[in-house]
Amino acid sequence: MEQIKVRVWDKEQQKFLEIGDSPGQAYPHYSDHLYFVLVGKVDDDGYDYEIDADILLCSSRTDKNGKEIYAGDIVKYSFKDGSQINTRYMEIIYQSAGFKMKEIYRDYWLEKTNGVLSLKQGKLLDHKGETTDLSQSNDLYWTEVVGNIYENPELVMH
16 A cells, blocks of 8 residues: 655644654644644643644655655746757646646747747746646656745745
């Protein structure tokens, strides 16, 4: 059985927490849902302190550098055309029991002039919000994690 990997974003502390059972780390609990508590901290009633957190699943895929890709990551999804590298900036989301890439913007578009299709450069927002399946890097396209929606919100603000 494959182990499920997650990352925990603590909304209160505004940081990712390590998962473990040492003080200051997040520890998983299960009842009717999965939640995390902050080890070594209790609430006003003396119970384990439940973290207000986003729990982000690992896609079990890696980028071109071998870095694991999680929901909430921002990736560059690129291909090479001659000497030009063309990139779509995508947010990784978990939707309908699968991982998808949601477009933020791209730095290219196709334009037809006098019957000839050519690649143009510049920021294009026409496809913002469109989704496609998260795919592995291959000979044509590659994926590179460049940040996440929590620590790098400026990557999403386009």
